[in-house]
Amino acid sequence: SQTIHQWPATLVQPVGSPLSLECTVEGTSNPNLYWYRQAAGRGLQLLFYSVGIGQISSEVPQNLSASRPQDRQFILSSKKLLLSDSGFYLCAWSVEDRSYNEQFFGPGTRLTVL
Amino acid sequence: GDSVTQMEGPVTLSEEAFLTINCTYTATGYPSLFWYVQYPGEGLQLLLKATKADDKGSNKGFEATYRKETTSFHLEKGSVQVSDSAVYFCALTLIKAAGNKLTFGGGTRVLVKP
Numbered sequence: 001s002q003t004i005h006q007w008p009a010t011l012v013q014p015v016g017s018p019l020s021l022e023c024t025v026e027g028t029s030n031p032n033l034y035w036y037r038q039a040a041g042r043g044l045q046l047l048f049y050s051v052g053i054g055q056i057s058s059e060v061p062q063n064l065s066a067s068r069p070q071d072r073q074f075i076l077s078s079k080k081l082l083l084s085d086s087g088f089y090l091c092a093w094s095v096e097d098r099s100y101n102e103q104f105f106g107p108g109t110r111l112t113v114l
Numbered sequence: 115g116d117s118v119t120q121m122e123g124p125v126t127l128s129e130e131a132f133l134t135i136n137c138t139y140t141a142t143g144y145p146s147l148f149w150y151v152q153y154p155g156e157g158l159q160l161l162l163k164a165t166k167a168d169d170k171g172s173n174k175g176f177e178a179t180y181r182k183e184t185t186s187f188h189l190e191k192g193s194v195q196v197s198d199s200a201v202y203f204c205a206l207t208l209i210k211a212a213g214n215k216l217t218f219g220g221g222t223r224v225l226v227k228p
Contacts, residue, residue: 032213032214034213034215042220042221043203043218043219043220043221044158044203044218044221046215046216049213049215050213051213057212057213090157090158092158094214101146101207101209101214101215101216102148102160102163103160103214103216104160105150105157105158105159106157107156107157108155108156108157110155
């Protein structure tokens with residue numbers, strides 16, 4: 001069966017520090033991968049998605065970047081965190097399907113920037 | 115563009131009450147529709163889905179019917195429990211959408227009191 005892992009689960013970082021969040025998927029090949037952010041009490045904002053190794057699409061211009069160094073690994077990074085980067089970050093995956101495009105979500109990383 | 119609108123919360127109910135969360139959508143093509151649930155501190159889980167008009171998705175006592183004529187996918191449950199307290203997200207995707215992207219509504223927080 002497929003599983004998705006995110007780490008760390010929680011993170012407290014000072015403003016201006018770098019960030020690296022990691023997401024890995026097991027049990028599937030060539031998945032589409034996604035990073036979402038959920039601000040406190042808000043909905044989901046798609047940040048990046050990737051349809052293959054090294055292929056990254058950015059949905060919203062911002063202080064963050066994403067990379068996909070391996071088929072089942074997706075990394076979210078920042079060189080200098082801002083207070084507004086605080087939130088709950090969710091990774092998700094999906095596989096191409098002609099019927100529907102269900103996405104499966106990881107447990108999330110709660111980031112607090114102080 | 116594509117969009118999903120769902121009722122704002124919070125919705126506060128007593129145990130065994132009837133729950134309805136309204137969801138309407140606009141889409142440039144023929145979407146598949148989803149309801150996701152997010153329990154406190156966790157990632158999103160798929161609750162149910164429907165891929166064509168008049169389909170009824172159901173799971174854990176929840177139901178939603180794909181109504182193309184009213185572009186709606188309202189979520190219902192006849193008798194809620196305290197354990198149903200969560201945030202519920204309505205979402206759509208278009209077949210062959212680039213990267214299988216989902217469009218989410220803003221989420222509706224539901225609080226069930228004993």
